[in-house]
Amino acid sequence: MALNRSNKKVPMPTQDAGERARNFDELALGYTREQAMEEAARCLSCKHKPCVNGCPVRIDIPAFIKQIAQGNMEEAFLILNHASALPAVCGRVCPQESQCEQRCVRALKGESVAIGRLERYAADWYRASACKLPPAPEPNGHRVAIVGAGPGGLTAAGELARMGYSVSIFEALHQPGGVLSYGIPEFRLPKDIVIAEVNSLKRLGVELHMNTVIGKTLTIDELLEMGFEAIFIASGAGLPRFMGIPGEALKGVYSANEYLTRINLMRAYERDSLTPIMRGSHVAVVGGGNVAMDAARCAMRLGAQEVSIVYRRGMKELPARAEEVEHAQEEGITFHTLTNPVQILGDEKGWVRGLECVRMGLGEADASGRSRPIVQAGSNFELTADVVIIAIGTTSNPLIRLTTPGLSTNEWGSIVVHGPGGETSRQRVYAGGDVVTGSATVIQAMGSGKDAAIAIDRMIKHQKTKPREE
DSSP: OOOOOOSSOOOOOBOOHHHHTTOOSOSBOOOOHHHHHHHHTTOOOOTTOHHHHTOTTOOOHHHHHHHHHTTOHHHHHHHHHHHOSOHHHHHHHSOGGGTTGGGOGGGGSSOOOOHHHHHHHHHHHHHHTTOOOOOOOOOOSOEEEEEOOSHHHHHHHHHHHHTTOEEEEEOSSSSSOTHHHHTSOTTTSOHHHHHHHHHHHHTTTOEEEOSOOBTTTBOHHHHHHTTOSEEEEOOOOOEEOOOOOTTTTSBTEEEHHHHHIIIIISOTTSTTOOOOOOOOSEEEEEOOSHHHHHHHHHHHHTTOSEEEEEOSSOGGGOOSOHHHHHHHHHTTOEEEOSEEEEEEEEOTTSBEEEEEEEEEEEEEEOTTSSEEEEEOTTOOEEEEOSEEEEOSOEEOOTHHHHTSTTOOBOTTSOBOOOSTTOBOSSTTEEEOTHHHHSSOOHHHHHHHHHHHHHHHHHHHHHHHHSOOOO
16 A cells, blocks of 8 residues: 555544443444555654654564555554554553654654554454464473463563463452453443453463462462462552542542442443442542543443542643543533642531532642642632542552562552562562552553563573572
8 A cells, every 4th residue: 555645643433422421332433444554554664663662562563554554464463462462452542642653753744653543453353353363382391470460460471471481360359451350441441352362361371360369368478389480460559549638438439449440340330230339410530640531431421410520730731641531521521620629528417418629720840740739728619529539549559568578669568679670679579560660551561561571581591591509
């Protein structure tokens, strides 16, 4: 196909905003074959590949896009799958606009190539075509344990399995996927996509042990005693943070983690679901990140009359992806920016009835590089709400660090690593993803999982070749 010189991306077909705001079906409908080939033809196939430098898992982006442009969809997928264990997931939730697409040469004079949409297309095409994955390699006789079946753990497992390792994943929940399953709504990431990606790892021989809480069911030391030669901790950051303001114990207050887990993992939105959840008429979500957008958009789909985002900085400072903010606005979510809650108000029966807030101004930049929010004295006002969802971030669960002697952590409880491979203070124990960095992106967790797999392989090979001591 000849070079497409358009400075605009081929638009992504989506559900109508009015219709999708009341259902949990996937919002983006995906490219057709013709649309994918047309968009792929915009790629300039730059020799120095700046987009690859922006990809945490180092996909050969020009190579897979070239195959799509030529109509070789299977080859495009195989290039993707060589670098990424979860291409269908990344094509949907990875923030390409701040990573690979940000470095696209096309973005200098227009819109970047739609790398994420093309990744999604290739992965979806491969799954729909029922093609066979490459056979699993011969076992190399070595065993590795992974703690956590989220994006970091699944990626490390896939990389190691393709090297011939016997890999066992230990997951606390009853379903694999981590944040992919409990945190990201169906309308952004259908759960059958996650299941399909996990099944591809099972075909490589990866074993999953569900309902196993490391630090309680088993400890890190017990895993080592079971004969695992290395352990990669990818348990995420699932412990919610609260604001510490009056009223957080009222009925109708949720952490975003609990709220989204009930909806996504326990499917509270289904008519016949046995999972209880409050379907408020006026829902306030405190926070401005992707999790806040997900919670707000879920509340709208559960039937709320009004859903508000309450964020202490301005629209420009919102940490959520621009696409998610745009979709939320299209779906009727109200944004109360430069607003900060100081108290959750309750009625005589202990239920939420409102949110007392203050107006904020912006001062000098703080340590994060964003303008520091400053309270405007005397600006208190009340926002009507019968459900309040707190989405201001998470920290790591302390179970593992409390039950693993000698494992270094920082003041926030995150595991300290020494080097890009995730080496910890404990020999043969590695860590990566949110348990190290705090809340970050799916693709960053995947990148750490890939780096850890390489480091573990190097360590085990070194141990294998090291001369025996007399």
